[in-house]
Amino acid sequence: MWLVAAGLGVAAHASPIAQTKGDFVDKFRQLEGEDWPTPTDYRNAAGAPGHRYWQQKVDYRITARLDEPSRTISGSETITYHNNSPDQLRYLWLLLDQNYKRDHIAQRAETVSPGGQISMTEVRQAMRYKEWEGGFNNLKVTDASGRPLKFTVVDTLLRIDLASPLNSGAATTVKIEFTLPMPEARVVGGRSGYECFTKADQDGNCIFLAAQWFPRAAVYSDYEGWHNKAFVGSGEFTLEFGDYDVSITVPSDHVVSATGVLANPEILTAAQRARLAQARTAKEPVYIVTPAEALAAEKGKPSGTKTWRFTASNVRDFAFASSRKFVWDAMGVKQNDPQVPLVMAMSFYPKEARPLWDAYSTKAIAHTIDVYGEFAFTYPYPTAQSINGPVGGMEYPMMTFNGPRPVKDKKTGQLTYTERAKYGLIGVVIHEIGHSWFPMIVNSDERQWTWMDEGLNSFLEFEAERRWDPKFPRARGEPRDIVEYMVSRDQVPLMTNSESVLQFGNNGYAKPATALVILRETILGRELFDFAFKEYARRWRFKRPTPYDFFRTMEEASGVDLDWFWRGWFYSTDHVDISLDKVVKARLDTRNPEVEKAWGRDKAKAEPTPLTIARNTQVPVIDRDPATRDFYDETDRFTVTAKDRKDYDGLKKKLEPEEAAVLGFKDNFYHFSFRNIGGLVMPVILKLDYEDGSSETIRIPAEVWRYNARAVTWQHVTPKVLKAAEVDPLWETADADRSNNAYPRRIEPAVLKLRDDPTGDNRMADSELEVTPDSTKTRPIKKDEKKDEKKDEK
The missing domain is CATH 2.60.40 (Immunoglobulin-like)
Structure with missing residues (x-):
């Protein structure tokens, strides 16, 4: 707990209210001043950046070379660090997130199941680590003049000791040389790496996805100072904004996709440049690199290298992809924004990804730009790209890596795709492109609070998927689908650090997305929620919010006290039940004996006869001997007496007209x-x-x-x-x-299923239609050409 004295960044907190008597639980106790940090000049009480808000700026000029035979990147970078903080800095911390040494913290901290079993993937990974070691090698750090600077590597972190302190408002330049062996993504794992197509029926070429591939400056913030927590594997990458100028040398027949815009378009052929210009106004995706050109590159022999140069302004990271296998398509997406009126939506993929990617990848990008722009703000960058490769889904500025592909039939070699693959591709493209807003622009700290980027993004993904297809088969966001996790013992509060979450997908993605759907649909209503959410996105665009900034903004902009909601959904593991x-049906006592005693008699008659009376079949004494009967046997407690009527007549005379009307309320x-x-x-x-x-x-x-x-x-x-x-x-x-x-309670319906063998859902493959790799169109086929119904799904 910490307290921040206004404008000074010093910290403390008030103690929680203690309950010493009784068992009252105040679910509506305010979080402000007790669980939330005190507002400062940097972050005000309304949840907006304060009048003294600051953040660092870090610019990069990088030259890199991809060596295909060794699958290694070698690079040289010049980092210009602008110290906009009020503090003097004696050293800089940088991130080496891909420092995959055999003894790195994530590897040493990995646990296994005690059940005596191991997967083939785990065995392959163990075998690979015996012969291969990744990580940053050949590090050399100097100042702008080339003089060596002392540096220290701490697992996935690099500390550079400056020759002299960096004062507030000043800038410094450091130069770093490095090499980085790329991991085989499907064996070693990770968020980038290479994939080679080495099976007998494929071509042996590779796709290279490069991310976290160069030393990047760690964040220095007003609320934490240096964010120098090592990368353990789950908590992702909070970074500083800056400008990039990157030159990438690759084999001459490779096509490169990267963050930013291509600064030397002459590297493309004249025909490719013409297609790129055509794509800007096309209503359908246009091939920039055609399938035929990509196939020719795969079959040809590379000679020499080419250097692709990209520039990007005000981004927090840089990634690239390179392969001779890439087909490249693109289309322009219009925006109602004079700053960025047109965004180029682009996809890069091998022939193995067709026809699925041709049909959906670029259009899913365009759809995402439209929907997220409506909920948050218009897309501020000139390109948005989706690249197919060995990474299932990962995001970077203007770049996303996405995995789903069609399935090759083992007998015919025909490529078809399952319904799961279709919606999986559309969903992952929406999700990863959606990360452009959260956290690539609304720059939250992913290493601490997964839900701030994954949860908010999954919420908007849910909205975008519903607008793509009302019956889109996805679960993250629909309230009924989070129930199983909400009652699970593996649930931890959403405010738990990323590395301590037990069920990452449910906690970081599904539960916060569901919470926001409920907040929008059930608690605030769409109008209030949409206004407040857009205000949060607007306030923190290109800035670094904390959870408290989000909570405060949503309350301040909607005008609704939501502390009970944050406490329940984000700070606890309670569930809804x-x-x-x-249910009791009641009416007013009319005081009229004719009415009330008649009601009492009817109520008594409706009660069941006691068993002890029902089983007595003998004739009772009062029926055998009439002499035993008297007044009380001829009347009951529901009989209206003369006194009852007299009392009621007297009451009516005493009542005021308004009181009499109340008694008549029916x-x-x-x-x-x-x-x-x-x-x-x-x-x-x-x-x-x-x-x-x-x-x-x-x-x-x-x-x-x-x-x-x-x-x-x-x-x-x-x-x-x-x-x-x-x-x-x-x-x-x-x-x-x-x-x-x-x-009243209902009898719940259920079906008891027998144990069965799951069947595939590749209806396209099971149909009498053929989908060719060169077209998304279909044609009927003859019955004797009908494919085997058993399909192989990746």
Whole structure:
């Protein structure tokens, strides 16, 4: 816990409120001043950058060479570090995230299952590490004049000791030389590397994906100082913005995709430049490098090298991809933004990715730019790229690596794709391109708070997928799909550090995405949520927010106190389970004995006859001997007496007209008893079905739980007669147990499945249609050409 004195960056916190008597739990206790850092001149109480906000700027000029035979990158970089902080810096910390030495921290900290089993992938990885060691080698660090600077490598970190302190407002330049052996991504793993097509039926060429491939400056921030936590494997890369000028030398027949814009377009043929110009206004993707050109490069023999040069402004990282196998298509995406009116959406992929990538990759980029631009801000960069390779999905400025491919039939060699692969590609492109907004521009700290980029991005991915296809088969965001995780013992709070999360996908992606869907649809409503979310994105565009900046902005811009929501969804492992335990139908006592005693008699008649009476078949004494009967046998407690009538007549004379009207109120009072079993307070969405066939849904705000977070009784008044009631009828709150939502209780339907063999879902391969690698069009085929129904899915 820390306290920040205004403008000084010193820290402390008030102690939480202690409960010493009773068992009251205040789920609505304010987080401000207790769990959240005190506002400063750098980050104000409204959740916006303060008037003294600052962040560093780091510029890079890099020359790099890809040596294909050794699969190694060698590079030389000049880093210009601008110290915009109020502090003097005596050293700089840089990141070496791909420092895959045999003894690096992620490797040494890796755990295995105690079950006595091991996968083939794990065996291959162990074998590879015996013969191969990655990591940064041949490091040489000098100042601008070439004088050596002392440096220290600490696992995945590099500290450079400056010759003299770097004062506030000043800049310094350091030069670094290095080599980096690239890992084989499908064996060693990681977020980049190479893939070679070495099977007998393929061509033996490679795709190279380069990321985290050069020493990059670590963040120095107002809230943490140096962000020098080693890369253990999960927490990703928070970085500083800057300008890049990068020259990459590759084999002459390679096509290169990279962050930024191509500064030497003359490296392309005249025909390719003409196609690129045509693509700017095309309504469909245009091939820049055609499939025929890519195939010719694969079959040809490389001679010499070419240098591709890219420049990028105000980006926080730089990645590139290189291969002679690349087909390249592109199309322009128009934006209503005078600064960037047109974005070039581009895809790079080998023939093995066709026809799937031709059909969907670039169009998915364009769709993402439209949807995310609506929810946050228009895309600020000139290009957005999707590259197929061995990395399943990873994001960098203007660059994404995406994995899904079609499947080759073992007998025919025909390429088809499963429904899973189709939607997997569309979904991963949306997700990775979406990271351009979070965290490539809204620059959150991924190494600490996974949900700030993965969760917010998964939420927008969910919205984009729904707009692509209302029945898009994805689960991250739909409330009903997070239930299993919400009740899991593996759940940890969303505010847990990235490296300590037990179920990374559910915690970092699915739960925060679902929380934001619920916040938008159920709690704030779309109008308030969309305004506040866009305000957060606008405020922190090209800046570095913390979770508290997000929480404060959403509350300040929406005008709704959401501390209870953040506490439940982000700070706890409570789940939603609201039970409707009882419904009582009541009415006002009219005080009229004719009415009330008749009601009492009807109620008594409706009660079952006690078993002890029903089994006594003998004739009772009062029936055998009439002399034993008297007044009390001829009347009952529901008989209206003369005194009852007299008392009622006297009461009516005493009542004021307004009081008499109250006694004449005939509406029904329904009392609903709710129990919060899961612990997470939420609004109660209550659907009421009446005997006249009508229905209504009432949204009871979460504040209904403020006095008692465990059980409450709520009242509804209506002239109608209630037939049934149900909590959360549209499954919008992630309620974990729906069996206690309905009143009266329902019999839950279920199907008991036998153990079966799962079947593939490649309906394209199973159909009587042929999809050729050179076209996304289909043609009927003869019955004797029908493919074997058993398909091989990667």
